[in-house]
Amino acid sequence: MFFKIERNFLIEELTKCNRIIDNKSVLSYSMGIFVECDGDCVSFSSMNSIMNIKSKVFSGQGGLEFKDTGNFLIRGKYILEILKRMDDAYVSISKIDDNLISLYGDRSEFSLNILDDSGFPTVAFKERGQIASVETEEFKKALAQTIISVNESNQKLVLTGINLNAAGESLFVTGTDGFRVSRKEIYLHEKTNEHINTNIPYKTILEIQKLLMDKGVCKISLMDNTCCFTIGNTLIQTSVLEGQYPNVEVVFPDDFATKIIVENKKISKLISRADIPSDEASATVVNMMIEGDKMIIKSNIQQIASFEEEFKEYSLEGIEEQNIYLNPRFLLDALRTFEAKTIEIQLLDEKKPIVICSEEEKTLKQVILPMSSN
Amino acid sequence: MFFKIERNFLIEELTKCNRIIDNKSVLSYSMGIFVECDGDCVSFSSMNSIMNIKSKVFSGQGGLEFKDTGNFLIRGKYILEILKRMDDAYVSISKIDDNLISLYGDRSEFSLNILDDSGFPTVAFKERGQIASVETEEFKKALAQTIISVNESNQKLVLTGINLNAAGESLFVTGTDGFRVSRKEIYLHEKTNEHINTNIPYKTILEIQKLLMDKGVCKISLMDNTCCFTIGNTLIQTSVLEGQYPNVEVVFPDDFATKIIVENKKISKLISRADIPSDEASATVVNMMIEGDKMIIKSNIQQIASFEEEFKEYSLEGIEEQNIYLNPRFLLDALRTFEAKTIEIQLLDEKKPIVICSEEEKTLKQVILPMSSN
Structure with a gap:
């Protein structure tokens, strides 16, 4: 079994397989990447407890040339490390015997030990259904x-x-x-x-x-x-x-009482200030008190700090008075997913889900439940 | 006590102090940054078991304005996190009472708890001797x-x-x-x-x-x-x-038998290939066998791989035959410190220190001891 391929192409294919390998596994066959040349293509596959991956490379792709059939199982970590340190544009791999492959470029030559592949399962990939x-x-x-x-x-x-x-x-x-x-x-x-x-x-x-x-x-x-x-x-x-x-x-409200239209960047920065840093894993509760054309944002972490800011750079439709409590991390996560410059925050009351959406990105909706005030 | 200062300038000064703080300390005074306004300047200081640091900022530096004397001790981590999330170009800090400072920009306002500073030592910085x-x-x-x-x-x-x-x-x-x-x-x-x-x-x-x-x-x-x-x-x-x-x-040899003149980049890449990856913390032993105008580099890690490469892109002065064993990590560390394009490796024999130096950077010398061959 022999094949020659572009070094960077090989690194890419092996990396895909290597990423899913569970290095804590004790089964030697699940620690490796299975490389197979079946006369038709060279394939690279690996597995863990929930998924299997397989890449097929046909003659000419990534400059691939091969001859003879065969297969071997190799530790991804070492071969990738070695390939990255090599200089050559192309590398060749040939199986020498049951325990060894030879990996070489124009000048350097490595002999690499391979793993026992007797337990490596044959997986049927089902591209149907x-x-x-x-x-x-x-x-x-x-x-x-x-x-x-x-x-x-x-x-x-x-x-x-x-x-x-x-x-x-x-x-x-x-x-x-x-x-x-x-x-x-x-x-x-x-x-x-x-x-x-x-x-x-x-x-x-x-x-x-x-x-x-x-x-x-x-x-x-x-x-x-x-x-x-x-x-x-x-x-x-x-x-x-x-x-x-x-x-x-069912959690997406049909209706809302108040709509706030605001620049994503401005509201994001405001909420991140209200998210007072602390050693606790849980976020601060942030109070958003809306009174027509101004809102007051407040938060407080005992023993560390309290925060207060008045904010006016938004427009509002509907009921002008709202008083909600929310998890700033949830709101920040949601805001970050929008590429839109302007977003909308839709509220019904202090207990109903808050919808974050945008006229510019109608296919995306983020909903967060408000927190209770105490 | 009150001062106003550029936010980014304050972040920089506090960061210097915060870096040295040992967060595992149990003494409250050694967990904080001591901020003092003595009427002359505002200073920031902190300490750990081996060093003390103090930055002095005078009126006008970083836009500093201040009034009244006073001091407080603050957890660096939280105040830095808060400052980074603020938007304002300038921030103001005033001490409100024994437990609290107020930190504010144009719109946001934070109240921050401060630490008990009663144990914070007065350190004399000795700029003499x-x-x-x-x-x-x-x-x-x-x-x-x-x-x-x-x-x-x-x-x-x-x-x-x-x-x-x-x-x-x-x-x-x-x-x-x-x-x-x-x-x-x-x-x-x-x-x-x-x-x-x-x-x-x-x-x-x-x-x-x-x-x-x-x-x-x-x-x-x-x-x-x-x-x-x-x-x-x-x-x-x-x-x-x-x-x-x-x-x-005494370890710098007076004399050498063989001088190899080589491009830093080329020899570095070669040696990094010879440093076969493994799970062991210790590096592979690399064998460098010089025979006139070519050298053979070899290394081997049991169970993983072996490596061999012939290298010719160097010039040599002195004795043409050498056979040394060395730690590739030490050699790579040494090579990395040179900005020079061309470096020299000076050898006496397989037991004497190896000197890495360069005609282009005569003020720098790296010496490494060879390893024994077994």
Whole structure:
């Protein structure tokens, strides 16, 4: 087994596989990257307890040349470190015997020990079932805008990931931790008659975010209890979170009493000042008291500091008096997801969910529950 | 007590003090920054177990205005965090009562709790004794070039810092861990008749490096067991390391048998390839076998990989055959300190210290001991 490939291209492919490896694993086969040459292409794959990844590289891609079939399992960490220190544009790899591969460029030559691959499972990547496709750039943005509301250690298993719900022309991407909801609508690459409704684990979302390039299409295939994402030459297949995702529609208020229209940057800076630093993990409670054309923002942490600021640079529609308490971190997280210059904060009363949205970005909605005043 | 000052200027002064604070301390007075207005200037000071720092700001500097005398002790962490989140160009601080200061800009206002300052010691900064002055830029570079050979946890206390030795026209800055020596000569700002020979703790060196600006002069004052550095408006005073610093002159060989002249970049990349990655903290042993116009570099880590490369892009003077073993990390650290494009590696035999120097940077010398071959 022999192949020659661009060094930087190889680094990229190995990095994708290496990222998901659980280095604390004690099973040698799950510590490595499986490299296989089947006569058709060279593939790189790895796995952890929730997902599998596989990249296929065909002749000519990344300057790939190969001969003979074969495979080996290698520790990603060391080979990547070595490849990064090399100077050559191209590197060649050949399997010498059952324990050793040779990695060489024009001048340097490394002999690398390989791992026992007898336990490495053959995984079937299922690119079929219910299928939907989205633009990678849009999907990447949507995941970033909704993952902010996901708590990886949520007690409710189904909330430890992101819900994908595709039907007709749209994919709804939703995250919630029970105290806030992030929801983004993106258009499907092609209209579909199928219906996808599944929950992707937090850790898989993080990997998908890294794989999504600025251009291209991501195909989502749902079958049985696994979901497979096809991104460029890479497949990532994950187990999905079991359980019924809550109907978040019900928390989106139909109506509001007060609408505040404000520059995102200005309100963000104001709220970050009100978020008094402390050693506690929990945020300060911030009181927002609206009285027509001015609001008073107040917060207080015992033993450290208290804060007060009057703010007037907004316009208001509806009821002019409101007095709400909120978690500044939740509001700041939500505000950060908007690229829009101007955002709207919609309130009903001090107990009803607060909606943050924007006329400029109608497909994104952030909802946060107010806190109680004591 | 009241003062008004540019926000960014205040952040800078408080940051200097905050950096040295040991946050694990249980004594409230050593957790804070002491801010004092004595009618003459506003000063900021703090301390830890080995050093004290004090910055004085006079009327007009950083837009400073003040009235009334007074002082307070404040947790640096919180006030810095708050200042960074503010928007205002100027901030005002006034002491309200024994427990509280008010910090405000144009619109926001914070009330901050202060610490009990009853234990905060009055420290005399001694800007006298034996005195030498150096250019800050040169001094900063010299510290960076020599600290690489210092091991903060060295068993020999005197080696846990940097030796400063000033006399006549020069200051010698030296670091060693017993296996390598870094030495840099810089010219004194003014010729001196005094003789300074002292050892500055590692932690103090790190702080001094941060305080040294690109322009200006640093005054070094040695008196009794403390050394005081005056850098701009800031004084940093440290206890010095007791003990006799070893005479490193003796390890610098008078003579050499082989001189290799090579591009720094090329030899650095070669050696970094030979430094095979592993989980062990210790580096690989690298074997450099010189045979006239070519050298063979080899290394090997059991269970991981072995490496071999032939290298020819150098010129050689003297004996053409050498076979040495060395620690690649030590050599790489040494090579990195040179700005010169071309460096020289001087060898006597496989047991004698290796000198790395450059015709372009004659004031810097790095010496490393070779390793034994087994």
